[in-house]
Amino acid sequence: MTKPLLQVEGLKKYFPIRSGVLAKQSGYVKAVDNVSFHVNEGETLGIVGESGCGKSTTGRMLMRLLEPTEGKVTFDGKELTSISSTEMRKARREIQMVFQDPYASLNPRHTVEKILMEPLIVHNIGNAKSRKKKVHEFLEIVGLSSYHAKRYPHQFSGGQRQRIGIARALMTNPKLIIADEPVSALDVSIQAQVLNLMQDLQKELKLTYIFIAHDLGVVRHISDRVGVMYLGRMAELATSESLYEEPLHPYTKALLSAVPVPDPEHKREQIILEGDIPSPSNPPSGCTFHTRCPFKMEACTSIVPKLEEVKPGHFVACHLYNEQVQH
């Protein structure tokens, strides 16, 4: 049986809002509000939602690049949310991140060799000779060449830079990679190459991925399961097959209706959502999606729907699937 490598329970991030000359706290931005999920060893969990839904904040809290306001994160049996910052730095050897903008995340004044060696130095892995060898080995693994080691980030294309970003994340032999919109900044033709590379690396190096994206189309082929977030909460969580074949949450249905389907027989009716995503500093009461939901009922404005399992492995937070609330 596959076991969870990562377990997230009741994760919250509330950013205080300060106003006035005395900077008095006047409220909170609830960027992430009570999110729970797990990721099994060797699988890919996609996390999807519009900008401001809390997906990147969630990713950063898992590594404690941002401190959670509340909640528990357990990685490989160790509770990350209760260890010291020194221990956390050590734990980061096993959890690495790939960022959206590879150019911004690579130091322009350093050669690729220096950039890739840095994680090995930080975690005190190997010596000068073995580090150099590993840099060359990983450049080849990500589809670049050893001669690229002496070049600078600006000498590469966007796709190549993301390959360097991936190589840097792999240098410490991590178990979990959190990829935050890793292909969003790339041309569509290059996106597929980087996604294929990530899939090959997963098989070869037995990696576990959390793949954050704003588009359900991008995560479809790489994810085993997908979680859809809306305004800081998990709206739906299911296997890719179940989510794409039979989405349950009205928000997921709307997102999916915008994804082009190659088979004209299975054309989906496009659902256009009215209005913008509300501000997380003043989220709607009850179900936070009620201001845009075409199926809104009376209960939706006052009762927060819980994420419940309505089919094996398929979770949804919506009153349409809760008979007790409807009657």
Ligand code: SF4
């Ligand atoms: Fe729509 Fe109500 Fe379901 Fe929220 S709980 S998604 S408002 S039907």
